[in-house]
Amino acid sequence: MxxxxxxTLVLKNxxxxxxxxxxxxxxxNLELKPGSFTGLIGNNGIGKSxxxxxxxGLIPPLSGEVLIGTKKIQHCPQQELARLxxxxxxxxxxxxxxTVFDVVSTGRYPYxxxxxxxxxxxxxxxxxxxxxxxxxxxQHKSISEISDxxxxxxxxxxxxxxxxxxxxxxxxxxxxxxxxKKNSTQLLKDMAHRENKIILLSSHDLDxxxxxxxxxxxxxxxxxxxxxxxxxxxxxxxx
Amino acid sequence: xxTTAKYRLTFLSLSVLLVLxxxxxxxxxxxxxxxxxxxxxxxxxxxxxxHKIIVNFRLTKAITAVLTGISLSLCGMLMQTLFRNPxxxxxxxxxxxxxxxxxxxxxxxxxxxxFEMNAFGGKLSIALAACVGGFLSVxxxxxxxxxxxxxxxxxxxxxxxxxxxxxxQSVLExxxxxxxxxxxxxWSLGSLGxxxxxxxxxxxxxxxxxxxxxxxxxxxxxxxxxxxxxxHSLGIxxxxxxxxxxxxxxxxxxxxxxxxxxxxxxxxxxxxxxRMLFKTANHRILILANFLTGAIALITCDxxxxxxxxGFVLPINVxxxxxxxxxxxxxxxxxxxxx
Numbered sequence: 001m002x003x004x005x006x007x008t009l010v011l012k013n014x015x016x017x018x019x020x021x022x023x024x025x026x027x028x029n030l031e032l033k034p035g036s037f038t039g040l041i042g043n044n045g046i047g048k049s050x051x052x053x054x055x056x057g058l059i060p061p062l063s064g065e066v067l068i069g070t071k072k073i074q075h076c077p078q079q080e081l082a083r084l085x086x087x088x089x090x091x092x093x094x095x096x097x098x099t100v101f102d103v104v105s106t107g108r109y110p111y112x113x114x115x116x117x118x119x120x121x122x123x124x125x126x127x128x129x130x131x132x133x134x135x136x137x138x139q140h141k142s143i144s145e146i147s148d149x150x151x152x153x154x155x156x157x158x159x160x161x162x163x164x165x166x167x168x169x170x171x172x173x174x175x176x177x178x179x180x181k182k183n184s185t186q187l188l189k190d191m192a193h194r195e196n197k198i199i200l201l202s203s204h205d206l207d208x209x210x211x212x213x214x215x216x217x218x219x220x221x222x223x224x225x226x227x228x229x230x231x232x233x234x235x236x237x238x239x
Numbered sequence: 240x241x242t243t244a245k246y247r248l249t250f251l252s253l254s255v256l257l258v259l260x261x262x263x264x265x266x267x268x269x270x271x272x273x274x275x276x277x278x279x280x281x282x283x284x285x286x287x288x289x290h291k292i293i294v295n296f297r298l299t300k301a302i303t304a305v306l307t308g309i310s311l312s313l314c315g316m317l318m319q320t321l322f323r324n325p326x327x328x329x330x331x332x333x334x335x336x337x338x339x340x341x342x343x344x345x346x347x348x349x350x351x352x353x354f355e356m357n358a359f360g361g362k363l364s365i366a367l368a369a370c371v372g373g374f375l376s377v378x379x380x381x382x383x384x385x386x387x388x389x390x391x392x393x394x395x396x397x398x399x400x401x402x403x404x405x406x407x408q409s410v411l412e413x414x415x416x417x418x419x420x421x422x423x424x425x426w427s428l429g430s431l432g433x434x435x436x437x438x439x440x441x442x443x444x445x446x447x448x449x450x451x452x453x454x455x456x457x458x459x460x461x462x463x464x465x466x467x468x469x470x471h472s473l474g475i476x477x478x479x480x481x482x483x484x485x486x487x488x489x490x491x492x493x494x495x496x497x498x499x500x501x502x503x504x505x506x507x508x509x510x511x512x513x514r515m516l517f518k519t520a521n522h523r524i525l526i527l528a529n530f531l532t533g534a535i536a537l538i539t540c541d542x543x544x545x546x547x548x549x550g551f552v553l554p555i556n557v558x559x560x561x562x563x564x565x566x567x568x569x570x571x572x573x574x575x576x577x578x
Contacts, residue, residue: 056472058468058471058472078471078474078475078476079474080474081472081474082472082473082474083474085472086472087468087469087472089468089469091465091466091468091469092466093464093465093466093469095325096319096320096325096464096514096520097514097518097519097520098464098520099520102464102520102521103465106461106462106465106469106473107473109458109461109462109473109474109475110473110474112458114455114458115454115457115458115523116457116458116461116462116523117523162473
């Protein structure tokens with residue numbers, strides 16, 4: 001991780017959306033520094049998920065660019081990208097005998113060989129992040145048998161095991177109870193600082209998010225996009 | 240997804256079971272032949288009757304059962320992982336029907352268009368047509384699967400594809416001559432006993448090579464269990480993986496259908512039995528498990544349908560359906576947990 005210490009995430013004149021000519025959001029300019037935990041907030045349908053999916057390369061930007069360090073993600077080979085950005089999505093994960101350990105260990109896939117065999121180091125790291133996320137007691141349970149909060153932690157552990165300088169999370173605290181929301185958010189903040197990561201998380205839980213985040217990115221109608229301290233943001237929402 | 244050591248015992252017992260069943264399959268059949276005569280038949284001269292029955296019929300049939308069982312189970316497993324749907328399988332999703340339609344086109348339009356094929360060339364073109372039919376059906380189901388989320392709905396779509404293929408076959412039967420219709424109907428009942436040694440020269444290597452090719456999919460398949468988005472973010476090339484799976488399932492479902500007729504329910508049931516037996520999500524284990532369990536299942540079905548000693552033989556599909564269909568019902572009842 002040391003070589004990634006000074007990698008920043010830069011969005012330059014980014015225009016996002018699914019069809020050319022009909023951008024969901026335009027003119028996003030942003031720079032996120034390592035060791036920062038940023039909350040992404042905005043109304044439903046404003047384009048938070050689209051923004052996250054564009055940054056990680058799941059959908060191409062309509063124009064502009066996303067830079068991780070000096071690398072443009074549009075031109076980055078998929079294999080390399082897998083070592084730069086990790087994700088926690090809202091996609092459902094279920095069934096077929098998958099245990100928590102299995103799920104977390106897939107985070108090591110970008111580092112494994114052709115057949116995806118885990119090395120001793122991969123197993124150790126998987127174990128390490130399982131412990132860090134406090135789910136070691138359920139690691140051999142099936143992913144479909146555990147609670148939503150535990151599953152979210154497993155997915156966070158999986159993304160951490162991927163050991164990428166950038167980590168994106170799409171509403172990871174939705175459907176969680178209050179304690180789990182607080183818990184997961186605190187965990188992410190700690191990880192951002194301890195591992196010098198750029199963590200960007202979208203959420204509607206303003207109260208919790210603004211308590212833990214280092215900064216908040218607000219996207220609004222009229223293509224306004226503001227990066228503020230939690231204090232200013234709280235004042236803005238009268239919290 | 241840890242070491243294979245703990246699975247070694249299960250693999251070993253299954254292998255022993257497979258060898259025993261293979262031998263038992265040689266000894267059992269509608270014609271009662273004593274074990275001593277079976278052994279002497281295996282090694283005796285070309286012209287003895289027992290030699291003909293044992294070597295040219297029972298041995299090829301047993302080998303065909305193994306190859307077909309392996310292929311259909313692998314197909315089912317690949318489709319279940321790709322579609323993330325426990326109800327996927329070559330028969331229930333209409334892949335076998337698509338392959339059948341290809342076979343019907345070749346078998347019945349030959350006489351219709353006024354050309355006659357020799358048996359071997361005919362079998363080759365039938366195999367090719369079945370593979371093409373298989374490919375097209377996988378593509379079609381995949382197209383639909385990307386639009387709908389519900390597992391059971393996809394099953395319905397597969398059944399509809401089966402009906403469409405069936406309807407076109409009926410039209411063909413209407414215009415084809417009696418001889419080719421008879422051939423087609425006999426084929427469509429499904430039989431493991433129709434592969435000659437000459438045909439085995441194509442069937443055996445084609446199946447083995449295609450099955451071995453599936454080992455290149457271990458890592459992508461494991462990643463796909465998390466869904467396409469996560470797999471993509473882990474550096475897996477989704478398009479390439481999808482294409483490989485379509486090619487493998489098309490070839491396997493096509494070849495088995497061409498040589499043995501549509502065999503029901505093995506493809507959907509065996510992968511689940513493997514997951515229960517091995518309790519793992521790792522495809523490195525599951526591929527091997529499906530090979531062994533699929534072969535064991537179909538050879539067992541073959542032994543049962545000989546109704547040893549009675550002089551009667553049941554169509555193989557009777558047995559596979561009796562065993563496989565309840566598995567599908569059980570899966571649908573269990574859906575609450577899966578979807």
